[in-house]
Amino acid sequence: MIHILNRLTVKKVDFSTIRFIKNLENNAIRSIRFKKWVLLLLRIGIITALVLMIARPVTKGFMPGWISAELESRLLLVIDNSSSMSGKINSLSLLESSKKAAMLIPQIFSKNTTVNIIQTCPPRTLFSGKINDPSIPLIINQIHPTVKYDNLWTVVDSLTSIINAPEPIKECIIFSDFQNNIVPNRPLLDSWKFYLINPGEINNNLSINNLEVVSRIKVPDQLLKLKTSIKNSGNKKITNTPIDLLFEENRVGQVISEFEEGSNKEFIFQAYPEKKGVLAGSIRLPNDDYLNDNIWFITAPILDKINCLMIGGADEEISMFRLLIDAIDPEMQLINFESRKQPIINRLFIDDFDLLIIHNPEAFTEAAFDELDIFLQRGGGLIWFSGGMEIDPTYNKYFSNIGFPKAKGMIESGSGIFSVNIPSKDNHLLSDLNVRKLENELPECYRYVKHNYSNKHNVHFQLNNGDPLLLEFNRGSGNIFYFTSLM
Structure with missing residues (x-):
C-alpha cells in the first residue's frame, strides 16, 4: 500500500540538457514556419505584380x-x-x-x-x-x-x-x-x-417638339388656331419663360410659363392671319444652352375664299347641300359654292376648286379616279358620302390606290336607328361647337356601309355598334373626310 502511494507522488524532472534541446527544437520549428509564410507571401506578391503589370482592362491581345x-x-x-x-x-x-x-x-x-x-x-x-x-x-x-x-x-x-x-x-x-x-x-x-x-449634359434647355395648325378653315377673317408642345429636356426647373407666336416676323401671341425638370406642356394660340396667300409663322423660345430647338417654322395657305364643288345624283341632294352652305355662310363671303347633277361621274374638271363634295355616286370611271387622285396629290380636299357604289368589286383597285377603307356590305337598321356616340377625346371635330347638349345635335342613320379600315384612317365618329361613321385620311397633300352613310 505504501509503495503504491509513493508511486503516485513521484515527479519526473528532466535534466537541464534535455530541456535545452527541446527548447531549441520548438524555436527551430517556429522559425521554419515563419520563413515558409514569408516565402509564400513573397511568391503571391510577385505573381500579383506580374499580373497587374501585364493586364490591361477592355483591351485584348497585347501588353501596355x-x-x-x-x-x-x-x-x-x-x-x-x-x-x-x-x-x-x-x-x-x-x-x-x-x-x-x-x-x-x-x-x-x-x-x-x-x-x-x-x-x-x-x-x-x-x-x-x-x-x-x-x-x-x-x-x-x-x-x-x-x-x-x-x-x-x-x-x-x-x-x-x-x-x-x-x-x-x-x-x-x-x-x-x-x-x-x-x-x-x-x-x-x-x-x-x-x-x-461623353463631354457632359447641358443644364438649361427647352425644346419645341411640334407645331401644327389645328384650324380646318384658313381665311383672313377667321381666327387661326395653332397647337405646340414644349419640353424641358434640361436638368433644372425653368421659370418665367416667354413663348412667342410670330406671323411674318410680327409677334401676334405670347404666354409666360414655367417648366419642371422633364415636364412637357402643350399650348394653343389663336390669331388672325394678316393677309391671304402663304402665311409664314413660327414659335420661338428664349436662348438657352442649346439653340437649334428654340424656333419652329410653319407655313399655311390662307385662301381668299374656298371654291367648293358639290356633285350629287339628284336635285334633292344638291338642294340639301345648298341649304347647308347658306347656313354656314349666308353672305357668301367665305365659300364660292357650285353644284352638278351627275349620277355617273365620267370626268371631274376640278382644277379651279379647293374642295370637292361627292354624294352617293352611281358609277365612277377610271378617268375620273385619275383626276381625283391628281386633285388630292396637289392638296385638294374631298368629302365623300358613301351610298353603296363602293361595295362593287370593280372599283376595289381604284379605291385602294387612293387609300379608301375597304367597303364590305350594306347594313340596315330595320325598324330601329343607329345613333352616333359622343367622341371620348376632348379635342374632337365638334369641340368648338357652342351647344348645350351635343348629343342632341348628332345625326342618326338607318343604314350605312360597313368598312374595314386600318391605323392610317383616323376615326372621328362611331355609331353605337362601334362601326365608324366618319373617317379621315390623307392622299399626298390632300385631306379626305369619308362618311360611311349618306346625308
Missing part, C-alpha cells in the same frame, strides 16, 4: 508599356458633329470640348499606331495615317457643327467592318453625347475595343 512598344496598332477616332453637339456647357459647346480632348489623343499612343479620324455628320473619313503626323490637330479643328442628325452606331459598325486593319491591336474612341441608346441595337465587332467619351 515597354512590352508592347514595338507592336503596331490601329486607332479609330470618331467625333460626333451632329446637331445635339452644339449644346453648351460653361459657354463651350460639346463639340469644342470633344475636339480639345481629341487633340490630346496622339500624345498617349505610340508612333506605331495608325489612326483614322472620322466625323459622323455626314459620315466622312478626314484623315488616315500615322498618329505622329503634325497635321492631326489642324484636321480635328476643322470639324464643324451641323444642324443635321446622325445614326452613330450605324456609322461605327460600318467603319469597323469596312476598314481592313491588319494590326493586332484595334481600338475605337468615340466622342459623343450619345443621344441614341448608349448600347447599340446590334453587337459590335469583338476584334475592336471601344471607349465612349
